[in-house]
Amino acid sequence: MRYLCGVVFYGLCSFWAVFPATLFAQSETPSVEDDGKLRIICFGAHPDDAEYKSGGAAALWAKQGHHVKLVAVTNGDIGHWAISGGALAKRRTAESAEVAKRLGVTSQVLDIHDGELMPTLENRKTITRIIREWNADIVIAHRPWDYHPDHRYVGILVQDAAFMVTVPFFCPDVPALKKNPVFLYSSDRFQKPYPFVADIAVAIDEVFDKKVEALTALESQTFEGGALGSAETMAAAPPASQPEARLAWLKERWARRAGGEANTFREALIRWYGEERGMQVKYAEAFELCEYGRRPNNAELRQLFPFFPPPDK
Numbered sequence: 001m002r003y004l005c006g007v008v009f010y011g012l013c014s015f016w017a018v019f020p021a022t023l024f025a026q027s028e029t030p031s032v033e034d035d036g037k038l039r040i041i042c043f044g045a046h047p048d049d050a051e052y053k054s055g056g057a058a059a060l061w062a063k064q065g066h067h068v069k070l071v072a073v074t075n076g077d078i079g080h081w082a083i084s085g086g087a088l089a090k091r092r093t094a095e096s097a098e099v100a101k102r103l104g105v106t107s108q109v110l111d112i113h114d115g116e117l118m119p120t121l122e123n124r125k126t127i128t129r130i131i132r133e134w135n136a137d138i139v140i141a142h143r144p145w146d147y148h149p150d151h152r153y154v155g156i157l158v159q160d161a162a163f164m165v166t167v168p169f170f171c172p173d174v175p176a177l178k179k180n181p182v183f184l185y186s187s188d189r190f191q192k193p194y195p196f197v198a199d200i201a202v203a204i205d206e207v208f209d210k211k212v213e214a215l216t217a218l219e220s221q222t223f224e225g226g227a228l229g230s231a232e233t234m235a236a237a238p239p240a241s242q243p244e245a246r247l248a249w250l251k252e253r254w255a256r257r258a259g260g261e262a263n264t265f266r267e268a269l270i271r272w273y274g275e276e277r278g279m280q281v282k283y284a285e286a287f288e289l290c291e292y293g294r295r296p297n298n299a300e301l302r303q304l305f306p307f308f309p310p311p312d313k
């Protein structure tokens, strides 16, 4: 199914030629031919957020031939307790690309310092251009209420782009989208100003193993302790010489995390999958509809999430 008009413009105006300095790396050049498939873009603040929050849904879309791109808006260069700077940014960019490869999707990491993202006009333009270039049907991002300033500002920047992607004279170097995408928030546990609302819950059971196996590629984050880690936390994970133990260790953690999402958002799972199947779902990811951008009805949401069963089943 195709939600947006033709994309002939992509070949006329290369993002790479216009803004090479804003980009750090991309795992592959996206194809924007109108092939009847959906185009989904997931923004996270760091090279792991989009993977964690949307990796299962991304794998489900990719399985059906739809096109998914995971974008890290900062390069993750302070996201480790022992190393930082360009070397870490390169490592995390490569790890993100490897996750994307394993999920069957595309990735991009912007060369903006971790911890220093601001909701500037320049960044609003960058996000707008990226959404247009991807010709997105669905855009996913953090809510603008989150513990980390980079997460909050990704939410703000994507909200700020939610109308501007359709305005022709804003960033006229990249043609505006003819149809506004559906904008979604990824789940979180923050309560103020209001708790996350699971308008959509996706059962990821059939791709759970694939998601976790893909996430093992995020070595600098997953197995080494992240920004607040230490030699002790790093030692708590199995070493690189034991890949099977590492996978099992990570699977156990993600079973708790994705299992918790399924239980927390059970009502939404039942709404989309029906009582019987909804109750059986073990692992889930959930999304909230942003009130900016296109406002889809349930029938359109079922087309955008084509792995949901028909409503009468």
Ligand SMILES: [Zn+2]
Pocket (backbone or CB within 6 Å): 045, 046, 049, 148, 151
């Ligand atoms: Zn993050």
